[in-house]
Amino acid sequence: MTLTRRGLLAASAAALLPFPAATATALSNLGQIAKSAGVLFGSAFDREVLSDAHYQRAILQTCRIGAIENSLKFDWLKPRGRDGDYSHADALVAFGQRHGLALKGTALIWNDWTPPWLNALSSREIAAEMDRHIEATMARYAGRIWAWDVVNEPFLPIQGREGGFRKGPWLDAMGTAYIERAYRRAAAADPKATLILNEAFCEQNDDWGNAIRPRFLAFVRRLKDQGVPLNGVGFQGHLKPSLPHDYQQFAAYAAQFAELGLDVHISELDVDDSSFPDDPVQRDRLVAAQITKFMTPVMTVPRLKSICVWHLSDRFSWYRNADWFLEQIRKAGGDPARAPRTHFLDDNLNPKPAWRALEAAFVTAR
Numbered sequence: 001m002t003l004t005r006r007g008l009l010a011a012s013a014a015a016l017l018p019f020p021a022a023t024a025t026a027l028s029n030l031g032q033i034a035k036s037a038g039v040l041f042g043s044a045f046d047r048e049v050l051s052d053a054h055y056q057r058a059i060l061q062t063c064r065i066g067a068i069e070n071s072l073k074f075d076w077l078k079p080r081g082r083d084g085d086y087s088h089a090d091a092l093v094a095f096g097q098r099h100g101l102a103l104k105g106t107a108l109i110w111n112d113w114t115p116p117w118l119n120a121l122s123s124r125e126i127a128a129e130m131d132r133h134i135e136a137t138m139a140r141y142a143g144r145i146w147a148w149d150v151v152n153e154p155f156l157p158i159q160g161r162e163g164g165f166r167k168g169p170w171l172d173a174m175g176t177a178y179i180e181r182a183y184r185r186a187a188a189a190d191p192k193a194t195l196i197l198n199e200a201f202c203e204q205n206d207d208w209g210n211a212i213r214p215r216f217l218a219f220v221r222r223l224k225d226q227g228v229p230l231n232g233v234g235f236q237g238h239l240k241p242s243l244p245h246d247y248q249q250f251a252a253y254a255a256q257f258a259e260l261g262l263d264v265h266i267s268e269l270d271v272d273d274s275s276f277p278d279d280p281v282q283r284d285r286l287v288a289a290q291i292t293k294f295m296t297p298v299m300t301v302p303r304l305k306s307i308c309v310w311h312l313s314d315r316f317s318w319y320r321n322a323d324w325f326l327e328q329i330r331k332a333g334g335d336p337a338r339a340p341r342t343h344f345l346d347d348n349l350n351p352k353p354a355w356r357a358l359e360a361a362f363v364t365a366r
């Protein structure tokens with residue numbers, strides 16, 4: 001047998017795959033269907049999109065936007081020092097550009113997951129580091145990244161900080177002024193970029209969601225009053241069916257941001273399936289029902305701009321690496337060894353009921 005160069009490349013790409021090749025079920029072009037409903041649809045992805053040809057094809061067939069999941073985060077760019085390594089991010093941005101995907105960078109500034117060297121600096125140095133990071137990163141990708149989560153998850157009241165703000169080096173160094181400062185720097189660094197403030201837990205009516213929602217709205221209102229350059233807000237949408245929720249109420253809440261002149265993004269949609277039974281068929285059905293329950297009111301929110309899923313497929317579920325998630329399955333009486341079925345395509349990239357639920361929500365809203 002003669003191996004061609006192309007054959008060799010295909011064989012080495014296949015060797016990287018941890019899963020069997022996808023069975024070639026045709027995927028509906030959700031990006032196109034969502035466009036007819038007036039919204040941008042896409043998915044988070046990271047380096048795996050460059051090495052897994054099947055996954056890459058699924059992304060390109062279905063998405064109009066792509067969120068770079070991790071490689072643009074401060075701790076991924078600069079784990080050991082301020083100079084950092086942008087090579088992975090560069091490759092992902094080049095990929096997005098090559099294929100006409102509108103890219104979102106997430107996240108420039110987040111009080112979680114900061115590297116130890118940053119935490120050891122003085123307040124003055126941390127403030128300077130923030131400016132430097134925003135300016136260098138945004139200038140590097142100016143015109144090539146459509147939107148940025150400039151600040152991610154500003155609130156976490158359970159931590160007990162004044163005003164309910166999330167603790168971490170940026171807050172400790174600058175107080176809450178770090179947020180306004182970050183947006184002003186970002187607008188100066190790339191005046192054409194869309195600047196988003198991304199928040200978690202607002203879709204749930206437990207203690208966390210109830211505490212964050214009013215604080216987040218009041219804070220954003222204040223930013224707008226002060227003329228801070230902010231174009232939109234992101235609600236993550238990591239849905240947790242076992243917690244109290246009222247998605248009609250959530251949609252009415254999100255509409256209040258539209259009234260402030262902001263675009264609304266659902267930025268990280270998926271369903272935590274830890275409270276569901278082990279049986280995969282039942283789980284898939286329940287995950288899909290949760291998507292329908294959420295998406296139906298959400299599609300009525302004025303200025304709804306984008307729906308981004310936090311991975312298209314279970315093949316790359318971020319829940320696989322989250323210890324708290326396995327603990328939750330155990331507590332719910334499930335088998336912690338079971339694979340998460342938290343996303344829209346299965347491990348083999350075949351559409352699941354949640355995919356069809358998303359599609360139906362877009363079709364109905366057209």
Ligand code: G3I
Nearest residue numbers: 069070073106107113152153200236238268310317318321
């Ligand atoms: O790649 C290593 C793997 O080799 C190792 O075996 C494994 C063991 O822990 O870790 C793997 O790296 C993990 C990486 O995700 C890839 O799965 C990191 O430890 C882990 O810190 C990292 O977590 C990311 C997390 O943000 C923290 O940055 C998740 O991928 C990412 O999906 C998640 O995304 C966040 C959003 O940015 C903000 N909203 C919440 C969302 C979910 O937590």
